Amino acid sequence: MVYRTARVALRVTVGQRRRLFGLLRSGGDVWAAVLLLNRWRRQRGDRPIVGYQELCRELAAAGEGTFGELSTVGARSVLRAYSDAWMSAARRRRAGDETARFPRRRRGLVPVRFYAGTFTVTGGRVRLPVARGRPPLWVRLARPLPYPAEQVRSVRLTCAGRRLCLEVTAEVPVAVYPAGAGPDPARVAGVDLGIIHPYAVLAPGGGEGPEAALLVSGRALRAEHRLHLAEAKARARAAARRAPARGQRGSRRWKQFRRRGRALEGRHRRRLGQARHEAAKAVVSWAVGQRIGTLAVGDPRGVLARDAGRRQNKAVRDWAVGDLLRALADKAAQAGIAVELVDERGTSSTCPACAAAWPSRGGGSLTAGTAGSPGTAIWSVPPTSPPAPPPSPVAAPVVDLSSAVRRR
Structure with missing residues (x-):
């Protein structure tokens, strides 16, 4: 339960x-x-x-x-x-x-x-x-x-x-599956949380078949953020002259403007919350179909407090990493799938074959000193990715959240 x-x-x-x-x-x-x-x-x-x-x-x-x-x-x-x-x-x-x-x-x-x-x-x-x-x-x-x-x-x-x-x-109750059709604890998939796309999942190949991948598109979420920000700025500019001075009571028209702004802000948050939950639901449904028993999720919360400029700070603030993690863990628990957080530090600068650090060379490619494989510069957060891509990788399905954003 x-x-x-x-x-x-x-x-x-x-x-x-x-x-x-x-x-x-x-x-x-x-x-x-x-x-x-x-x-x-x-x-x-x-x-x-x-x-x-x-x-x-x-x-x-x-x-x-x-x-x-x-x-x-x-x-x-x-x-x-x-x-x-x-x-x-x-x-x-x-x-x-x-x-x-x-x-x-x-x-x-x-x-x-x-x-x-x-x-x-x-x-x-x-x-x-x-x-x-x-x-x-x-x-x-x-x-x-x-x-x-x-x-x-x-x-x-x-x-x-x-x-x-x-x-x-x-x-x-936790979901019950027929014999041999439920999640396998030995199968681990890596989940990468992104600012643009909420979830990117990669399941390694093996006895169950070739590797599989899933990308949950976040273009609709990004568009919702941009449109809401532009609308809020336009409404603030239009009402700037009617704004009361500090210590003064606002007029009824000003209070109506503030009330409308709170309503739009609430609608914006509800749309984003619904889209995040549908994205997590898509990931868990895909994992159940792939018989994934453990989701290794990269935890990027260590970089949220860094000052990366006004534009990037706004994008990171709208990211809502905690909501994505909670929604995924909530739905995975009911499906009988374990969720483990993986530290992302150093995972983008290590060799996927031998886990050796790649020396940084200006202007050239990265090469691991022990394995001798060229660096691919892939943001591979969880250490569950295969050492090398297959000769003919399976195309990753893309889940769009446009309907979830428009509906609420």
Whole structure:
């Protein structure tokens, strides 16, 4: 069994919208209360309260109903998120990561999670728990749940661009294949993440047949980025004269412009997210057909913090490597395929035959000192590529994501 998460938008009335945003603001109040409590303790020289059980005892002392309509279940989910964030930062600090920061910043809206047994799913509606004595809160889903109701383990109320939605987490079984048709753990395929094309996969040849390759085209994603950036710049230039000065309240027309900008930004993010998930789905489906049991993914996150100029920095920032890795690992786990991260350092300057470093020679080709093979300058990230290309390589199929970008 593996856990899968899907986001479902909500269709709510004006009153329901006000109550739901009230729950998110109450979650922010719980977060701010914990920050204030620990700040007072630091000023007195006491140890901060960061454990989940200790925080729950403090919440029980405050009593239910202290934070508006937020129930004890929702408040405890905020405490769990705070405790996990603090413990994660502490582990990174102990490991030597000086960039790790403890949660000390207030947040206006904090997502609230409700676990199985505390909410009710009936058809296309979900009943969320509220504080004792408050009227029940039913919300309508914009589409049916992607999982059976008995498999749902938690729902998380959140908002993206002022758009309310539920993140549904369900426990789904791992795919079962007929004998001899499932993924083979001994077959390993290399996956290269690219800025233009999200995934490039290469499966080595062997007893199962010749090598095979898959390229997921990202031209549609790149076009979406460019068009969205050009549109945002044009809209900003058109409204520059109407922009209020610092400290002044904007007009209704200016607020409408800002509201429209947030809506377009949310649509842009949804399009990209849908395209990334469809790209990962294409990779996993192809791997199942090739009986790939392990995907060795090159991890390029070590170069994300480098300053490569304004243009390249913008391309790297839009890359969303973490989203690509999460989408691939999520879908591969359900298909019974393991995902392993491979360090990319030095893989583009080593001989594929003997793994010896190629000396850099200005103006000439690279030649390995031990194997004597000419360098091909191929960005071969995982060390799973064959030593040399076959005489007649199989043409790599290309998956286009244009329909995914246009549809949402």
